[in-house]
Amino acid sequence: MYQVIARKYRPQAFSELVSQEHVRATLENAIAQGRIAHGYIFSGQRGTGKTTVARIVARCLNCVQGPTTTPCGVCASCREIAEGGAVDVIEIDAASNRGINEMRELRENVRYRPARDRYKVFIIDEAHQITNEAFNALLKTLEEPPEWAVFILCTTESHKIPATIASRCQHFSFRSVDFEDLVARMKWICEQEGVEADADVLAILAQAGDGSVRDSLSALDQAIACCGNKLNAAEVRALLGRFSVDLLEQVTQALVASDSRRMLDIVAELDRNGLNLQHFSRELSRYLRNLLVAKVAGAETRLIAASPAERERLVSIAGGFSEEDLTRYLQLSLDLFRDLQYSLQPRLHLELGLLRMVHAGRLVSIEDALAGLGPAPAAPAAPAAPSPSAAPRSAPVAPPARSAPVATPAQSTPAPAQSRASDGSLKERLYQALIGMGAQFTADAIEVSEVSEQGNLIAITTPREFALPMRGNDVQKALERLFERPPHVKVTLTDEAPATASMAKPTDETTQRTLEHPAVKRFQEVFPGSHVRTVRDLRDT
Ligand SMILES: Nc1ncnc2c1ncn2[C@@H]1O[C@H](COP(=O)(O)OP(=O)(O)OP(=O)(O)O)[C@@H](O)[C@H]1O
Ligand SMILES: [Mg+2]
Ligand SMILES: [Zn+2]
Structure with missing residues (x-):
């Protein structure tokens, strides 16, 4: 019978485990020293080995030769656990058994000694799905567990485990598996299966998993089903909906050249080949993210899921951009990805998004512009x-x-009334008085306003965009500085353009x-x- 690769190659001992060294070392020590806790929480991304390790622990505890860190693999317990049929290792899928009744049953079950083995191991998968009442029932058991009971709660969402439970358990976080480790694992499995896969193919499969071993292995299954025993990079890429780096590099070339036309051609090409534009924008985001990381962290970084050669290439392309540019492009590409998810016009959205990137690249950053000024020449x-x-x-x-x-009138004696004869000079003095008060915004507003005197009233016509500073009483205060008997003020807002020209006076x-x-x-x-x-x-x- 055909067995999917992920199950066929489920590690049966700690030594076969990829990555997760910290989990492995701590558990091995605990087992070797006989310090077995009653409750464990295994958390982390899907497909990184939680259920696998839970079963390995069960074997270590119940192997006839155990407790041991190297279970024999041939005794009844070892074999049954591998097949999922051991009486004393109870696997519960909390996704479908999440209620109080199941937990009551479990509580009953816990009270009886193991039927044959040393420990009764309860592996609760998807533990975050358990209901609150059920958690409470479980809590009672965890508070006073019989000596033979071991609970292992596996979850991708550890924050959903109540604190009361978590505080009675030892917590292990499973890491996303590194690209290099995934590639090595894929390579080894392909060899075992007699499947030909070059470095390119292995890299594509490893990337498809995004840190999950199971997802990478599922991709491998899919690739073998589609292409047979000789895997070809282009086919696998198409199968998994991934885009060639060439295409993504074309985008960066268009960005370097500020070439809008070329961007549109790229979209047309995608569309003509019936490629999924949303996938493309997702890939583009990842690619830009990698460029940014390459720029910041260099080719040696483990933060990029790519082969050393690809990382070198990323670094060299990233050299053509500033960190700021790349950050901006990444932001725009994420916006684009989000927009495309709801778009009924994906092509138009993609065009718009890519053109925005071209334009964003033409902006000069304020830092660059200021740097362009150079050191200020020594002021004459x-x-x-x-x-x-x-x-x-x-x-x-x-x-x-x-x-x-101009000697600020504010500090001198109040000016006589006749000096507000002309509009210009009144406006001028009002402006200076405001500056003298430190009311720069209001002074700016006056600068673009029309100021005229009408009897004992000063009429100020201010463009609407400057309305805010005119609302305070700065103007009134300034007038109090200027006049013994300050006139009243009437402010009118106008939609006309700021009256800058009126200030154009001889200098x-x-x-x-x-x-x-x-x-x-x-x-x-x-x-x-x-x-x-x-x-x-x-x-x-
Ligand atoms: N660390 C690992 N080393 C080797 N193989 C692994 C590792 N993690 C996962 N695998 C492979 O992926 C398959 C699924 O792993 P497992 O069931 O342990 O994942 P999980 O963390 O429990 O995922 P989920 O959260 O989806 O339940 C295993 O059968 C095995 O082939
Ligand atoms: Mg699991
Ligand atoms: Zn054994």
């Missing part, structure tokens, strides 16, 4: 420091800035020097569209 006599707004604003014109070294010599300063000019080159809004003389502050 110019005393003024520019404070341009780095983010390009939508305001079309870059107004020459005002200079600040004094300091401002002129500032704008001609090489550092300022470089800055404006690097950040096109930026403009100098204020020039302040630091000696005055």
